[in-house]
Amino acid sequence: MSVNKAILVGNLGADPEIRYMPSGDAIASIRLATTDRYRDKQSGEMKEITEWHRVSFFGRLAEVVKEYTRKGSQVYVEGKIRTRKWQAQDGSDRYSTEIAALTLQLLGGRPSGDRGDSRNERGSQQTGSRHSMGENEIPDDDIPF
């Protein structure tokens, strides 16, 4: 009865931060930049505005983030928008919004013909996770369309 989806393509502003739950499950957190260009109505000039998104990854997806992304990496992320309420030291309410990621795709694959050096930020294309694996679970091999 409802849909809550964020789709982001952007670059990491810093290396991912990883921490672990008492259960041992990993949580990775990144800051992701997206930039819009628009023409300013007053001046008529092109301007750009960068939005910084806080994105969290859980479980196996967090391990992938840890291993295969770093500052500057370009990624595709799909997730849910979540706002949590917390109390500041003075007891006042504060709100913080983040994207709880469900899917990750590492971007920036070299086009054929490009023979750049390979101090590549991507060691592999692994993605997926407990949370996104469903995406591939259609039984392709036995579907009689």
Add this chain to the structure above:
Amino acid sequence: MSVNKAILVGNLGADPEIRYMPSGDAIASIRLATTDRYRDKQSGEMKEITEWHRVSFFGRLAEVVKEYTRKGSQVYVEGKIRTRKWQAQDGSDRYSTEIAALTLQLLGGRPSGDRGDSRNERGSQQTGSRHSMGENEIPDDDIPF
């Protein structure tokens, strides 16, 4: 390294068709209409064009489609675009494109204050499935943002 996603909101043109695999797994198929309005460049008139999408659902999601949708139902569908090749009787190649659904949301909930009769097309709001369940598997209860 790639994304293949379709997002559709539309109405079923007919009741869903269900069939079963030898394994017992259900496959549901619907025809979904989406309509675009646009202004015709020549005449300046508003016109509309309806696109009919073939959407297939697998496993538990197919059972939900069978039970909770019928001709006219409004649904939100997320899935993958797939084109299969098949041979016509004369041996020539043919291609058919469909959406392999991964998520379903039943739409058309009544707004509060509406006290319409309830020969409602929706008996419940169940959705999800083996294929979409991942969406809800974020461990909300133990995430220290």
Add this chain to the structure above:
Amino acid sequence: MSVNKAILVGNLGADPEIRYMPSGDAIASIRLATTDRYRDKQSGEMKEITEWHRVSFFGRLAEVVKEYTRKGSQVYVEGKIRTRKWQAQDGSDRYSTEIAALTLQLLGGRPSGDRGDSRNERGSQQTGSRHSMGENEIPDDDIPF
């Protein structure tokens, strides 16, 4: 080089709020609820969590929101995620995140062929706006695929 997209389907928690810029342009603001259901790991029970989104609409789209939505309305919204920084009275920094809407679709409409009465909350299916009109501007009438 980047994508910043939110896709929401939910219900308005209250009637929309409209205000006007000095230029006369309308801005509409709604609170939109999306609800996730998940199974609690500890108790094994189904739980649900509701997320409240602040969504803003500009220009013509704001007028559509004003005229065709109200508390309880079910809508599809597409937009950008934006976080602005502001100063609290004590001078400390605060952050607030919202969705700047680019597309609106009113949901819950009757499929064609349904001849129900029309004390419908929606007087029409108008959507679009200066911001989303591009969606329909593909010259369908003269595309030789």
Add this chain to the structure above:
Amino acid sequence: MSVNKAILVGNLGADPEIRYMPSGDAIASIRLATTDRYRDKQSGEMKEITEWHRVSFFGRLAEVVKEYTRKGSQVYVEGKIRTRKWQAQDGSDRYSTEIAALTLQLLGGRPSGDRGDSRNERGSQQTGSRHSMGENEIPDDDIPF
């Protein structure tokens, strides 16, 4: 009242093809590959399946495709799914499905701070078009959230 959206991230299988309407408007067409990995139920092995999408771009967006993409380029595309009916030489009906693109983002860009040489396939990050420009037209400079 409906949504018809495709979101694709993939690589071009060949250089784009450009043609021009009698009106002078450009139409660019590409073949875009997306690849899914999944575990085969019978063998337990990882397999992959590649889907080839036909994507068409119109007007200014077609010019961007012509100028900034080639075989192997990685792109993000958003558009509508469209199926047209046509007659084969024997008079029988055939159907062909394509994505009519509304947005293009060139991927694989270097993060800021990277000072690589620039015999880059992308001379710039231009995207947008008559059809997608709306995306940036939110009047950021005068929105009092």
Add this chain to the structure above:
DNA sequence: TTTT
């Protein structure tokens, strides 16, 4: 504060 919505919806089911």
Add this chain to the structure above:
DNA sequence: TTTT
């Protein structure tokens, strides 16, 4: 026919 791409990409990894």
